Amino acid sequence: MIYTVTFNPSLDYIVSVEDFRLGLTNRTSSEMLLPGGKGINVSTVLMNLGIESTALGFTAGFTGDEITRRLEDMGVKNGFIQVGEGLSRINLKLKSIDGTEINGQGPRIGTDKVDMLMKQLGKLGEGDVLFLSGSIPSSMPDDAYQKIMAMLDGRGVRIVVDATRDLLMKVLPYHPFLIKPNNHELGEIFGVKLDTRQSVIPYGKKLQEMGAVNVLISMAGEGAVLIDENGRVYEEPAPKGKLINGVGAGDSMVAGFMAGYMEKQDYQYAFHMGIAAGSASAFSENLATREEIEAVYQQIIG
Template identity: 75%
Template sequence: MIYTVTFNPSLDYIVSVDDFKLGLTNRTSSELILPGGKGTNVSTVLKNLGFESTALGFVAGFTGNEIVKRLNDMGIKSDFISIENGISRINLKLKSIDGTEINGAGPDISEEKVNKLMDKLNQLKEGDVLVLAGSIPSSMSDNIYRDIMADLKDRGVMIVVDATKDLLLNVLEYHPFLIKPNNHELGEIFDVKLTTREEVIPYGRKLQEKGARNVLVSMAGEGAVLIAEDGQVFDTPAPKGKLINGVGAGDSMVAGFVAGWIEKQDYEYAFHMGVASGSASAFSENLATKEEIINVYNQVMGK
């Protein structure tokens, strides 16, 4: 079974505003409300590709209820823990102004609630897949992903981590199966600027030396790179297409890679499925459908 964890899920309010003017009343030209957060996005794309998963994490208030309802309506199983105080966040995505976002803070999560999540995760067994994705509320420790991986050590659970800074670095000693920094996040870790696919390879290998098994680096319009555990390196330029909505493209890449790996246990196939999934979502108003992903995959493979 595949499980995703989103500590701070959201309702994403995605709008376009023609000719936005600061300080004045602006009207939307399009709007869309979706359940958001990196782990829930991964679950959504996995569902679109035909892979079932269970979305875990925390929800609060009327927005939390709406997140659960919308996931259920999409046929995505969830098992969130309810927080009595506060509300799950609302994230405003202004897609017509170069990916401008205003993200909410989310509720405080008590130690008791964290322990409830840990109890759920401790039921995972060999062969299960766990995706830990996204930021955490300010009330939580940067060690939370590390603590989860420590608890699951030697259980045979395949763990994927899509996070930044300390959340990511803290888990490397527990050898996550896959990590997915983008080139800016990778450069921030090592205090360098990385702009080409060739430049990211040695720094991806440094993260392998620290414990990561596979390092997938997304680079937006520059493409992507995979430094695989078996020593292979794959890279590809970005597929051609019109950027419509970059929200969730990186999460879609993670979902595509996981789906590809489960299907064939082949790094090259998983990599190209990841690239196709991320790009297909970027070219779509919503997170990509299976048909959209396969179309981009065929383009990537020259079919």
């Protein structure tokens, strides 16, 4: 079974505003409301590829109820734990000014609720896959990822970690099956600037030496690089297409990679599926559909 964890899920209010002006009343030209958060994005793309997963994490208040309702309507299973106080986040994403977001704080998550999640995850075993994605809320211990991975160590669970800097570095001793830094995050870890596919390879290998099994490095318009557990290096330029919405592209990439790996246990195929899913989402208004992913995949291998 596949599980995704989103500690702090959200309702993403995605709007376009023509000729946005500060200090004045602006009106939307388009708007969408979607369940959001990195783990939820992974579950959504897996569902689009026909793969079942269970989304785990915490929700609170009427916004939390709406997140759960929308996921159920989409066909995504969930085991969210209800937090008694506060509200799940509403994140505002302004499409017409690329990358402009206002993200909410989310509820305070008590130790009793964290313990409940740990009990859920404690049931995982041989053959299961777990995605740990995104930041840890300030109300939770900052070693939450380490505790989860320590608990599952040696149980045959393939764990995917998509997190930044310190969160990522601290889990490497537990040998995550896949990590996915981008080139900027990789450069920050080692204090260097990495702009080309060739330049990221030695630093990806360093993360592998520190414990990561497979290292997938996303590079936006430059493409991507994979260093697999056998030391083989794969690289591909970015597929051709128009960037429409970069939100969730990285989550789509790890979902596509693991979908491909579970299908064929072939790293080159998994790598191409990861690039196809990430790019297809970037070229789409929403997270990519199976048809959109397959179209980009054919472009990559063609």
